[in-house]
Amino acid sequence: MHLLVADWDFFFPTPVAGAPLGEHPELYAWPASEDALHVEAIWLRRARAFRRAGVAVPYCRTFLGFWDRFTFASEACLFYADSNAWAGHLFPSNLGSAGPWDSVHLYDAHHDCGYRQNHSSFDEWKAKGPISAENWLLAHYWNGSKVFVHFPPWRESMSRPAEQPLIPVHMSIDDGQAPTVAFDAIYVCRSGAWVPSWCDRQFDTFLRACPVTRRVEVPANQWTQPRPDVLRMIELEGRTRPDTRQPPH
Numbered sequence: 001m002h003l004l005v006a007d008w009d010f011f012f013p014t015p016v017a018g019a020p021l022g023e024h025p026e027l028y029a030w031p032a033s034e035d036a037l038h039v040e041a042i043w044l045r046r047a048r049a050f051r052r053a054g055v056a057v058p059y060c061r062t063f064l065g066f067w068d069r070f071t072f073a074s075e076a077c078l079f080y081a082d083s084n085a086w087a088g089h090l091f092p093s094n095l096g097s098a099g100p101w102d103s104v105h106l107y108d109a110h111h112d113c114g115y116r117q118n119h120s121s122f123d124e125w126k127a128k129g130p131i132s133a134e135n136w137l138l139a140h141y142w143n144g145s146k147v148f149v150h151f152p153p154w155r156e157s158m159s160r161p162a163e164q165p166l167i168p169v170h171m172s173i174d175d176g177q178a179p180t181v182a183f184d185a186i187y188v189c190r191s192g193a194w195v196p197s198w199c200d201r202q203f204d205t206f207l208r209a210c211p212v213t214r215r216v217e218v219p220a221n222q223w224t225q226p227r228p229d230v231l232r233m234i235e236l237e238g239r240t241r242p243d244t245r246q247p248p249h
Contacts, residue, residue: 001092003101004183007084007108009194010152011060017109018155024055032193034083039192044230060199063206069178077185077214081221084189088136100143105179111149113137114166122166141167150174200226
């Protein structure tokens with residue numbers, strides 16, 4: 001059995017994730033953490049920064065047609081939630097089968113195989129845990145699955161010095177070709193701490209386009225989808241801002 005995982009930030013190029021710097025890298029100095037501040041509240045502040053700079057906000061790209069390349073089993077099931085950490089809790093047993101996944105293929109701007117700033121080694125992670133959005137693939141590796149990471153074409157390299165994984169994993173830049181397997185399960189995460197709230201309508205489109213009929217939102221998932229429309233808020237702020245110009249004499 002085979003698991004396909006698609007992280008929504010695969011389609012959102014930013015310099016902090018390895019995209020070329022572009023003309024305004026200062027607008028993308030975005031720390032990320034899976035808490036209410038970074039998933040929801042902070043996007044209004046970041047949208048205001050784009051407005052002040054006179055720069056259009058960025059959107060997700062090239063997600064239309066993504067699913068067309070893959071083969072899915074007739075009873076394949078789509079799971080979805082905000083955090084990729086839930087993918088570390090998804091096993092063939094969720095579909096009534098036993099054993100590990102034969103392979104797990106991740107399409108993501110990050111490798112999610114553990115980072116040395118959090119754990120010095122795979123053995124340390126095994127001893128201490130927990131499963132998180134940064135290391136959930138370790139759970140599948142530990143369980144005996146072959147793991148593959150496919151980075152988006154916009155990444156300048158497959159790995160950077162700060163991103164050495166804790167396990168041996170096959171990493172490549174996505175070339176548009178599909179793995180030669182039929183996927184039994186798909187997991188999609190919105191990555192709300194990494195992808196702006198103004199991309200949520202695009203995410204809905206992406207999720208609906210997945211060509212499987214069995215769909216399950218992770219029961220413990222907690223999110224607002226779509227999140228508040230911060231671009232509309234900024235528009236309304238502009239309309240209600242008081243006129244500070246001096247009256248004519």
